[in-house]
Amino acid sequence: MVSQKKRRDSAGSRRRLLAAAVHEFAARGFDGAKVDRIARRARVNKAMVYYHFRHKADLYRAVLLERFGAIADRVAIVRAEGGAPEDQLRRFVATVAGLIGDWPELPGIWLREMADGGRHVDAEVMAALRRVVDTLAAILDAGTRAGCFAPAQPLVVQMGIVGPLLLVAASAPLRARLASVLSTRHADVAWPAIVDHIERGTLAVLTGPRPEAAAGPARRPRPRSARA
Amino acid sequence: MVSQKKRRDSAGSRRRLLAAAVHEFAARGFDGAKVDRIARRARVNKAMVYYHFRHKADLYRAVLLERFGAIADRVAIVRAEGGAPEDQLRRFVATVAGLIGDWPELPGIWLREMADGGRHVDAEVMAALRRVVDTLAAILDAGTRAGCFAPAQPLVVQMGIVGPLLLVAASAPLRARLASVLSTRHADVAWPAIVDHIERGTLAVLTGPRPEAAAGPARRPRPRSARA
DNA sequence: GTCTATAAATAGATAGAC
DNA sequence: GTCTATCTATTTATAGAC
Numbered sequence: 001m002v003s004q005k006k007r008r009d010s011a012g013s014r015r016r017l018l019a020a021a022v023h024e025f026a027a028r029g030f031d032g033a034k035v036d037r038i039a040r041r042a043r044v045n046k047a048m049v050y051y052h053f054r055h056k057a058d059l060y061r062a063v064l065l066e067r068f069g070a071i072a073d074r075v076a077i078v079r080a081e082g083g084a085p086e087d088q089l090r091r092f093v094a095t096v097a098g099l100i101g102d103w104p105e106l107p108g109i110w111l112r113e114m115a116d117g118g119r120h121v122d123a124e125v126m127a128a129l130r131r132v133v134d135t136l137a138a139i140l141d142a143g144t145r146a147g148c149f150a151p152a153q154p155l156v157v158q159m160g161i162v163g164p165l166l167l168v169a170a171s172a173p174l175r176a177r178l179a180s181v182l183s184t185r186h187a188d189v190a191w192p193a194i195v196d197h198i199e200r201g202t203l204a205v206l207t208g209p210r211p212e213a214a215a216g217p218a219r220r221p222r223p224r225s226a227r228a
Numbered sequence: 229m230v231s232q233k234k235r236r237d238s239a240g241s242r243r244r245l246l247a248a249a250v251h252e253f254a255a256r257g258f259d260g261a262k263v264d265r266i267a268r269r270a271r272v273n274k275a276m277v278y279y280h281f282r283h284k285a286d287l288y289r290a291v292l293l294e295r296f297g298a299i300a301d302r303v304a305i306v307r308a309e310g311g312a313p314e315d316q317l318r319r320f321v322a323t324v325a326g327l328i329g330d331w332p333e334l335p336g337i338w339l340r341e342m343a344d345g346g347r348h349v350d351a352e353v354m355a356a357l358r359r360v361v362d363t364l365a366a367i368l369d370a371g372t373r374a375g376c377f378a379p380a381q382p383l384v385v386q387m388g389i390v391g392p393l394l395l396v397a398a399s400a401p402l403r404a405r406l407a408s409v410l411s412t413r414h415a416d417v418a419w420p421a422i423v424d425h426i427e428r429g430t431l432a433v434l435t436g437p438r439p440e441a442a443a444g445p446a447r448r449p450r451p452r453s454a455r456a
Numbered sequence: 457g458t459c460t461a462t463a464a465a466t467a468g469a470t471a472g473a474c
Numbered sequence: 475g476t477c478t479a480t481c482t483a484t485t486t487a488t489a490g491a492c
Binding site for chain 2: 026027108112121126127152159160164172177178189197198202204208
């Protein structure tokens with residue numbers, strides 16, 4: 001993706017550093033992450049960190065770019081594969097959910113970067129984020145043109161999808177503790193249940209009955225009928 | 229709420245410290261927050277931090293307890309006021325949205341604490357979290373008994389509500405930057421729009437087409453079409 | 457309760473040998 | 475590319491005067 005700097009890193013110390021960094025940054029955040037721990041986890045000398053990366057922030061940005069770039073790539077495929085807008089949207093949700101399933105560090109990285117106001121999001125990472133939003137916008141637009149979706153702001157829909165997924169995934173440890181204190185039995189959250197919840201909720205808003213004249217910029221949702 | 233330690237803190241240095249701490253912890257996270265900055269912001273000598281609080285973590289826990297306690301109190305009122313379950317749920321959403329509006333630091337604190345796996349959530353804070361979930365559970369239960377809600381896991385619904393709200397609020401700075409790079413005009417997100425989106429999405433899932441047997445965790449995420 | 461001064465421990469980053 | 479040793483700045487936390 002970024003630049004083919006394959007300088008023959010012996011056993012791939014750079015790659016191992018990135019993997020260790022993802023873990024550390026996800027678990028502790030940028031400030032909480034320690035270069036020392038990253039190096040130790042990667043089984044690499046600490047000085048190597050500064051051989052491969054200018055500084056801590058540079059390593060962190062590399063992590064961001066790698067992960068958000070992959071997300072953008074994956075959702076772009078969903079859009080490219082086409083299909084009915086409803087289906088594309090469902091696959092969009094499933095894809096993001098799948099990425100989180102594959103990369104348990106994703107929620108930590110993502111949530112913290114949002115909480116940080118995108119402090120470390122540079123132009124490259126921004127471009128990746130833009131691709132994700134643009135992809136979702138294209139799906140929504142296709143649905144609107146096909147008459148099956150009401151017009152909606154892509155970022156609103158995006159947050160409605162990503163927010164719950166990230167929060168559920170990230171809160172797993174806390175929910176486990178909560179379960180042991182919870183009065184009733186609403187203890188755990190099954191991952192398929194939340195994915196299903198989001199899929200249905202999102203589609204319902206896009207295809208459902210119009211809101212009167214709420215505060216939103218929402219338009220009149222066309223009756224869901226025609227196909228693409 | 230915790231203990232009436234009103235020792236006449238001259239001009240309320242303790243209170244000012246708490247306010248400054250909320251800001252600092254929200255903006256930078258636990259590790260990124262510096263005791264020095266908190267003291268300076270509170271216009272209080274740094275040593276006073278350790279006079280009022282045992283250590284940094286203690287101050288942070290006080291912040292957590294104050295805010296999550298207030299959240300629990302406010303949503304409990306929603307439940308106590310009664311009304312139709314749909315209305316209670318809408319007011320639940322509006323209340324959380326209102327709290328975020330009143331306290332811009334809330335998303336930062338909340339998201340980071342989730343990303344941290346609740347590292348600093350002690351028994352008292354846990355109790356507050358429990359109250360929030362229990363309140364929502366009571367609302368959902370009322371709806372189910374009244375026959376207007378399908379059974380649902382409270383935590384799933386909770387994440388579906390809180391996730392987008394927190395993410396939208398926290399990502400404001402990043403979205404502002406994104407707007408200037410975004411190809412199309414899907415730039416900004418109006419706060420009322422997201423609240424409306426969540427209200428409708430959540431209610432749609434609860435009142436919409438039953439996927440046979442809800443409540444159960446292992447639901448098949450492949451409904452033919454989700455029409456409302 | 458408030459302040460100054462400082463201890464004590466980290467942690468980011470680099471120099472330079474191999 | 476890899477390692478040891480180390481420099482420097484920062485930061486939590488405390489001692490003790492007022």
